[in-house]
Amino acid sequence: MPQTYTELYFPVLLQAVIAAGLAATLLLVSSLLGKRLKNKVKDTAYECGINPTGTARERFSVKFYLVAMLFILFDIEAVFLYPWAVVYRDINTGAMRWFGFIEMLLFVILVLAGFFYIYKKGVLSWVEPEKAELNPKKVKHAA
DSSP, X not given: OOOSHHHHHHHHHHHHHHHHXXXXXXXXXXXXXXOOOOXXXXXXXXXXXXXXXXXXXXOOOHHHHHXXXXXXXXXXXXXXXXXXXXXXXXXXXXXXXXXXXXXHHHHHHHHHHHHHHHHHTTTTOOSOOOOTTTOTTTOXXXX
């Protein structure tokens, strides 16, 4: 059993030094032995086989940011729910018998309120509503 901080953290330090050395060695060997072919096709961005269109300075839809908020919402839920589930039996004893359960119930209700807010805003609906002036079936032609 390690007795000092040096003995305790030496394996971690050794592993970090070995990992950094291996990464530096692989990068160096790759840059020395790798081919250097520069052409227009290799310099373009690869997006799933589709040629890129437009510029990188295009505006994103608000739905993009609302979906990002949805992912953050569920990440935060997982970050708080998992440790609570691990220690639930320990906090479910004594005078605090219902406190942990009610506290997490309130948290889940707040998370669900955020989910329903995003749902009502239509973030999960990716189909654009049809506009009457663009729909050829609804446009009346003058005779």
